[in-house]
Amino acid sequence: MIRELSVSGDQKRLDQFISSNIEDYSRSYYKTLISSGNVTVNGVVITKAGTPLVPGDVVTVDIPDPVESDNPAQDIPLDIVFEDEHLIVLNKPQGMVVHPGAGHSEGTLVNALLAHCDGKLSDINGVLRPGIVHRIDKDTSGLMLACKDNETHVRLAEMIADHDVVRKYRALAAGVIKGERGTIDAPIGRSSTDRRKMTVKPDGKYAVTHYEVQNRFIEATDLLLKLETGRTHQIRVHLHYIGHPVIGDPVYASKKQSMGLTGQALHSTSIEFEHPITGEHLYFECDIPDYYKELLNRLTPLGN
Numbered sequence: 001m002i003r004e005l006s007v008s009g010d011q012k013r014l015d016q017f018i019s020s021n022i023e024d025y026s027r028s029y030y031k032t033l034i035s036s037g038n039v040t041v042n043g044v045v046i047t048k049a050g051t052p053l054v055p056g057d058v059v060t061v062d063i064p065d066p067v068e069s070d071n072p073a074q075d076i077p078l079d080i081v082f083e084d085e086h087l088i089v090l091n092k093p094q095g096m097v098v099h100p101g102a103g104h105s106e107g108t109l110v111n112a113l114l115a116h117c118d119g120k121l122s123d124i125n126g127v128l129r130p131g132i133v134h135r136i137d138k139d140t141s142g143l144m145l146a147c148k149d150n151e152t153h154v155r156l157a158e159m160i161a162d163h164d165v166v167r168k169y170r171a172l173a174a175g176v177i178k179g180e181r182g183t184i185d186a187p188i189g190r191s192s193t194d195r196r197k198m199t200v201k202p203d204g205k206y207a208v209t210h211y212e213v214q215n216r217f218i219e220a221t222d223l224l225l226k227l228e229t230g231r232t233h234q235i236r237v238h239l240h241y242i243g244h245p246v247i248g249d250p251v252y253a254s255k256k257q258s259m260g261l262t263g264q265a266l267h268s269t270s271i272e273f274e275h276p277i278t279g280e281h282l283y284f285e286c287d288i289p290d291y292y293k294e295l296l297n298r299l300t301p302l303g304n
Contacts, residue, residue, distance in 0.1 A: 076112035123151035139263025155276035
C-alpha cells in the first residue's frame with residue numbers, strides 16, 4: 001500500500017509526521033520502514049527517522065502488505081489472567097520462549113496464542129511476532145500482554161513508550177544490597193565484545209530501574225523492582241552493573257551464583273494500565289512461582 005502525504009504547518013521530524021498522519025501502526029514500525037528504505041521525501045529515499053521536514057515536502061510511504069504467517073498454531077496450555085476482544089494478559093511460565101526464532105520454531109508463546117485466538121492477533125510486529133507488543137525473556141516468568149488487533153497494539157505500544165504501563169518484578173539478587181530502596185539510572189546498549197549481552201555504556205539508551213528490598217538473606221536480597229523504561233535485559237543488566245546479578249542468570253551471573261536454578265530468579269509480578277480501547281483501569285498481580293518460593297525456602301535469613 002502506497003500513501004502520499006503533503007507537509008504543511010509546523011516543521012516535524014519524519015517519523016513523527018508519518019505516525020501522526022497514518023495511525024494504523026506504531027511509530028516504532030514507521031521507524032523500521034524508514035530505515036528499510038520504504039519512505040521517500042520529494043522522491044528521494046530517506047533512511048533517518050529524525051530527518052526534519054518543511055512545508056511543501058511530499059512524503060511517500062510504502063507499507064508492505066501483510067504476509068501470511070507460517071507459524072504453526074499449537075494447543076499449548078496458557079495461564080490467562082484477563083482476556084477480552086482486544087487484548088490478553090497472561091502469566092508466562094519460566095522456560096517458554098515468547099516468539100519463534102533460531103532454534104525455536106515451535107512450542108513458543110506465539111504458537112500457543114495463534115491456537116488460542118484462532119490466528120486473530122495484531123500483525124504490526126511481523127509474522128514471527130503476531131500479537132507481541134512487548135516481551136519477557138525465556139527464563140523470566142510472569143505477566144505480559146498480547147494484542148488481538150492493530151489499534152490496540154498501536155495504543156499500547158505508545159503507552160509503554162510513554163511509561164503509562166506500570167510493570168513490577170520480583171528478583172533475587174546475589175549478595176546483600178544495602179539500603180531499603182534505590183534507583184539505578186544507567187544507559188544500556190549492545191556489548192561490543194559479546195553480541196548476546198547488553199551492557200551499561202555511555203552511548204546506550206536511557207534506562208532507569210527502581211527497587212525496594214523485600215527480604216534479606218545471607219546469600220541474596222529479595223527485591224521488588226519497577227521499570228521506568230523497558231530496555232532489553234534491563235533488570236538483569238542493571239543488577240549486574242551494581243554488583244548484585246540475578247541469581248541463576250546464565251548470561252550475567254557466575255555459575256557459583258546459580259544456586260541450582262536453570263534460569264534467572266526473575267518474575268513479572270504485576271502490571272497496571274488503562275485499557276487502550278475502553279479506558280478501564282486495569283491492575284493484575286500474580287504470585288511468585290514455585291521455583292522462586294523453593295529458592296526462598298532454601299536461603300538463610302540475614303541475622304539468623
